[in-house]
Amino acid sequence: MAEAHSTLVKEVVEQFGADRSRLMDIARALHGKLGHLSEDIIGEIADALGIHRVEVRDMVSFYAFLSRSPKGKTTIRLCNAVVERMNGADEIAQAFEEALGIRFGETTPDGAISLEYTPCMGMSDQPPSALVNGVPITGIRKADVPAIIDAIKKGGAVQSLPVAEIELNLRQSGPVIFAPMDRGAAVRRAVDMTPDEIIATMNTARLRGRGGAGFPLAMKWDFCRKAEGDAHYIICNADEGEPGTFKDRVILTEQPDLVFEGMTVAAFVIGAREGFLYLRAEYEYLLPHLEQVLARRRRLGLLGENICGREGFNFDIRIQLGAGAYICGEESALIESLEGKRGAPRDRPPFPVQKGYRNQPSSVNNVETLCCAARIMEKGAEWFSSIGTRDSTGAKLLSVSGDCERPGVYEVPYGATVATVLNMVGAEDAAAVQVGGPSGQCLAPRNFGRSISFEDIPTGGSFIVFGPQRNILESMHQFIEFFVEESCGWCVPCRVGAKHLDIIFRKILDGKGTRADYQQLEQVCMTVKTMSRCGLGQTAANPILTTMRNFPELYDALLQSDDFIPSFDLDKAIKEGCEITGRTPALEEHHV
Amino acid sequence: MSDKPVTFTIDGVEITAKAGQTILQAADDAGIYIPRLCYHPSLPPGGHCRLCTVKINGRPASSCTFPADEGLVVENDTEELNDHRRRIVEMLFVEGNHYCPTCEHSGNCELQAMAYRLGLLAPTLPYFRCERELDASHKDVYVDRDRCILCGRCARASREVDHKVVFGFEGRGVHKRISVDAPHNLGETNLAAADKAAEVCPTGCIMLKRKGFAIPVGQRKYDHEPIGSEIERSRSAK
């Protein structure tokens, strides 16, 4: 057994060229074959790569989809994101637990099935959803649970179940992303221009990044191109982990050529020979499709050597899968992950455009940004900048979910108001909208006149609607729990502070919070926001801070007028002792 | 990073940094103390504790990693930043299990000293009361994770100075721990008592065995003066 494993590990490590930076692929491949990565296997991998065991453990222990203890042959990861829970995920969870006789986090005694939770898996438009050994199933109803379990027990053919059908839900297509494309047009146009001319075109188009930060694309490419290095890299960020977004999934399904087109233009500009598309593990099911598209582009001379006949323009793309970590969408954490390490963000400066992948100049761009760049090559900067507003040119894809009649993807010109979008999606009675996901802001009806734009409400595209029946603050607490789970742990304010936000906020929601607790919550929010190392921590308090601002009445209704209410629960604290001694002390007079 | 000396200000005081220095290094040389825990002068910066966060041209950034540059306006000793720093130290106290009165490192502990310097009297944040592993398997060194603040100094020292990689991290978020390069425990590693990794721990987490109470409590490093005094002294001497 042990020897067979040792041979297997060596084979897999060889398959990836015994390259330490491919540790993610090595770990994923072995995890796929063995079901988990034991301490022995971790040691074997380290030996085969000639690195330290603690380095392999460091990486493996970081990712949610890599387990170090045995799991069932099939793992069901039920999505417990906010929108999923608004649509019955808790009931589905209970149905699975009852049908299998185990709790979440456990494996059936016969080793067949494990139950796990997973945060937003990019299917909020068709909840509740789950991954069954990586295969997404959506729109699950309670009645579907027996058939799902049955299919798994009969050999895992969930693919053929109706729930395995993924809806596209492309509700409003527009001129920018989903319009028909002429494959290769953007690249052909690019090779007829100089990199400087292309940068000038992006500058005229005033294209800004769609991934969240809104950095001007022309500047990023220019910095990267001018930075000295042995190699330059273009990296497409398809980690799409912000709860409530799924537009990159729809792009990768419908318009993958446009994405690769944008990457190829970028490669020409910055002088990259190699590019990566970092695909979140939840989208692994898209991999065969994407590989086919890449293969076709190689056949058509749109990738490979002398692209479009341009002597010396050599470029190719590799798809790197992640392993379940929201933080890997943060560009420097993504780069660490791409190098086969834990997804810990880096301190800046240096920025990725100076020292990125393998410490070489790298441009990290969102899927949608790259599509826009390709379109600008095709249709021109003036055409692009005629859409949207002065400071926010073009259109934005919104991933709309929650309490609305028509959830799905909408291409909306920048400058559209929240109210316009709500009308479009059938949610005129919305009580709140979370724009930009948990790291964005929670808006009240009196904010609905504001506009989706860099100058007003910037967003990566997540747009979650809360109807009047919802307990908004409970959802905000679930967002905080998400950040606690996803904090990488590198820095103190985020690692510890997010957990404190969870605890103090919970106390208030439970009706045990005083004005002093509220004040402390606010202070911890500010410390987490100001002192954290990366964007995750810097925005983790937003669900609380933006509801404190926009929904003060919800807090007022919960806060108690007492000076002090202990968070210490005496009954809970003495429970174990009571069980051991078999008696309960007479404590009545101490109760508060 | 600048390749020539640069001049900038910290809290209005003009200072000159040598080529390639970070803000924190330049401040140290100028006798201006910026609070820090995970930073160690003989190691590359880690950026973990965030105590050394200052405002650079109005934006917060860690001074241990940020290169000094011409004309930067740095704010350090402000009420706002010191409040945040105090809260971070408080977070560290309630995250681990710190028993100062019985800890061998009391008086030499940088965490404790930082709490005193920043005026942290008693934690008001809820304790995590987590379970953490003690590793006493090594003949000369023990690791008491109760007192670990995940500053990563041991890992950096082992890699950069000892060229060994005895320590690393494991897990993520609140489950993150210091991990050792062996199947089970520290006793199986090639750590030596004389290694830098065994010396740089700011708290009582990584300690040498049989060295207890060589200096009595009351006469230890931070029993005499606040942490950072040695840096500030060089300024008053100028």
Ligand SMILES: Cc1cc2nc3c(=O)[nH]c(=O)nc-3n(C[C@H](O)[C@H](O)[C@H](O)COP(=O)(O)O)c2cc1C
């Ligand atoms: C916690 C966190 C998660 C992020 N996730 C993503 C993501 O999934 N996709 C993305 O494009 N950008 C994400 N970003 C932003 C990236 O760091 C980066 O700004 C972006 O990829 C740059 O691309 P752009 O200039 O095209 O927008 C994230 C940032 C943070 C802090």
